[in-house]
Amino acid sequence: MATWQSLFVEKISDNFGYVHTIQEAERLTEAFFLSTTSKFVLYKVDAKFFGNTDFKAKSHKLLWEFDNSRFHSKLPYDGTPFMRVNMRVLNCQFGMDKSGKKRKEIRAKKRLETETNEDAKKGWVSFISKKRDCPANVTLLEIIKFPDFTLEADSEDGRRYVSQYFFTKLKEGDVKSERRIYIALPQQSDHQFHPFENETKYVPRNRSNVEVLNDKCRISRTLRIKQTIRAAIASKSGSVDDISVKRIPISMYAKSDEIVINVFASAANRQDIVKDILITSVGQQIIGCEAAGIVYATGNKASKWKNGDRVMAYLHSGGCADKVTVHQDHVMSVPTWMTLSSAAALPQAWLTAYNLLCHEASMKHGDIVLIHAGASGVGTALVQLVTMAGGIAIVTAGSDGKIGICKSLGASAGFNYKSLDFAKDLTNHLNGKRVNLIFDPVGGTHWQLNSNIIGQDGTWIIYGLLSGPYIAGDMRPLLKKNVTIKTSLLKNKSNEHIAELTTEFTKDVLPYFLPNDKIQLSPVINKFYPLEEIKDAYSFLESNETIGKLIINIKDEDMSKVGVPSSLQNKKNVEVPGTCSQLEELAHASSQLLEESRMLERRKSGLESPLDFISSEVSVETT
Structure with a gap:
């Protein structure tokens, strides 16, 4: 991570320099805030559009030297005129807001007038005279420099002549400018009247994310x-x-x-x-x-x-x-x-598919896997992962074109659920075998089909309800076959689970998105x-x-x-192509060739699957 000092376009001193844009200024100040124990709050803005001030919309004085004491000692004269167009000041959080302090002083004076107790009077006098505001602040000064009007030899007459010439050109709109935002940042020695990490039992006001641990104040910076x-x-x-x-x-x-x-x-x-x-x-x-x-x-x-x-x-x-x-x-x-x-x-489709296959299911090499909505984002990812892991992927989809695309990705067969003989065709294709694993984002309309074709001790994972949340069907086949029904929704997983999933996916799957690999995955x-x-x-x-x-x-x-x-x-x-008719033409032209070549490569003798760890107790390290 870059230090805040390195974010200056030009660093004039340790805590002072300039950048060109408001985005660069925000990045630098945010990086500085993370390195200090104090928070800074906005106190003053001279204009609404700091960092993008239009110097032509409002007349500004043309200056030659910095007359602001905050910058005067740090900026040498270079002969180039400039305009001060805007300034932003951020006070240390321990510096009291001036308007709030003024109101408290007025209330204190009124109490002093009506107070009869002498000790109380001394307390109010002490409050009025006490000045304990931290003077440290962050100052951002926006200036516009005009390099075409630089004086080679400085003189009062030269400045006057160039200034007149400048404003003439400005009216014509023919002026080259350079915007700079000078940033002056405080050192720790500039802070007063408030503790740092070595001082105890002090909680700054209006600070919600403060933890007091071991009698020390620790600020959780954001x-x-x-x-x-x-x-x-x-x-x-x-x-x-x-x-x-x-x-x-x-x-x-x-x-x-x-x-x-x-x-x-x-x-x-x-x-x-x-x-x-x-x-x-x-x-x-x-x-x-x-x-x-x-x-x-x-x-x-x-x-x-x-x-x-x-x-x-x-x-x-x-x-x-x-x-x-x-x-x-x-x-x-x-x-x-x-x-x-x-x-x-x-991220969404492939992490969902990886979570379903590697964390929810227990697929073994050679298992028959039925993937509903096989042409969806998650479906196309599942087809590739199941095939890569040695499973036999069968898909359902809403058109022959979609099925062709799924076959080109590695599916062994596909069936159009809009066909009248959809269930019969799928059953005939299985030829007496049963499905070991079902990935189902559809829900209700496929309930009876899934119940009939799933095998003994099969697993049925529901991760969506595209056909609605209600079901109507015979549940007796599920009891007879000891079917395991799971539900899974990635967005409801814990942050820890998603972090673990991301790490595993990066290690085990992401390397196979490289082009020209024997086993190539593709979104x-x-x-x-x-x-x-x-x-x-x-x-x-x-x-x-x-x-x-x-x-x-x-x-x-x-x-x-x-x-x-x-x-x-x-x-x-x-x-x-966006329509199913176009997709069908594309699929029929390429699916057979792609299917044959990819399936041959993936199932050559001796070719290990990169996802063998799904079906084996022995972990295979991928490269």
Whole structure:
């Protein structure tokens, strides 16, 4: 993690320097706050738009030297004129707010006038005369420099002439400018009248996150970022029509073990719009349960990541926004060759699939696995993981095109649940055998089918209720076969479980997303949508015509930083055709060849499965 001193564009002294943008200033001051024992609170702002002040909208005096005592001794004269356009001051939390102090003084004087007890009078006189406000503060000064008007030889006449010439050019709009934000930070010796860590039993006022341990005051520092961000908001109704993209002011609090991600892409997920399982009980929420982007800031204990790292993360909510806060243990590194848009398809679908297969199920090599909704994001991930682990994947889907895609990913067979002979065809295909494991996100409508085809001591895992929460069917087959029925919803898992899942997935599965590997995994992406068209994405999701994931692009990525072949860098995001008829043409043209080649590679004699640890007590270390 970079120190706050290294974030200065130019450091003039140990605690003084400048940056160019308000974003750089916020990063530097937040990093400084994490290194000090005191909190600083905003006291004064001269204008609403600090860091982006329009110096042309309001006339400012043209200056040549700093006349402010705070900076005068530290800034040498360089001959370049400038304007002081704005200033922000943050006082130490132990410095009393001046307006509050004034009100208390007035009340004290009134009490002094009416007080008859001499000892009490002395106390009020002492209160009025006592000055115990900490003088330490953080000062940010915004100036605009004009390098084209620099004086080579300084003189009073030269300054006057250049000033007149400058304002003439300013009216014409032909002035080159450079914005700087000078930041003066206090040293510990500047603080007065309040304790630090070596002083005991002092709790600062208006401080909620303070713990008193062993008679010492320890402040639990948090990273606070105030910004206005774009975000996709959904109402509690769960209706697509209520989704909107807004700019909202937000204060982001990142705890010491959390990071802030500058989000480039997220994905559309059903749980964002299903009324019964909305994450929050309040009226609105920022949707998005996964995000891919670049680390923007880190807490003081978030040592796993540093600013600028390309990462992806599973979230409970908040992914469809410019920035999001997440625990460092829920974050995975994005492979260097993978774009952030592609990486956004991984966290929710693949972690869910990995959790179902490796934590909920007990699949053995050669087991027959039935995957309902096989062309969904989780379904396509399950097909690949089951095949890679040595299972026989059978899928159900709503069209022949979707089934073709699933076969190209490794499924041995697929059946269209909209067919009249769907159940009969599936039973005939099994030829007397029974299914050992069922992954079911559908629920009620498949209840009787699942009950009939599942085998003795089989496992049936329900992780969604697409057909509704109610069932009607005969449960006697389940009792006769000793079937185990489990339910699983990743968003209801504990933070510790998600952290463990993330670590295991990173070690055991993520390496197999490398291109040109013998066993290659791949996220299936149907379409890419800009954030402004997020309603269209969720409408398409509701139509049940999707295959794989729908990606929400929030920002454009610099493709030169992605380690992909140069032939692909000039191409825009390529989407899978959006209609089932197009998908059928694509699937029928490629599924047979892909299926044969991939299945042969995966089932060659002597080829070990990277997920053999699922069905064996002996752990296989992957490379």
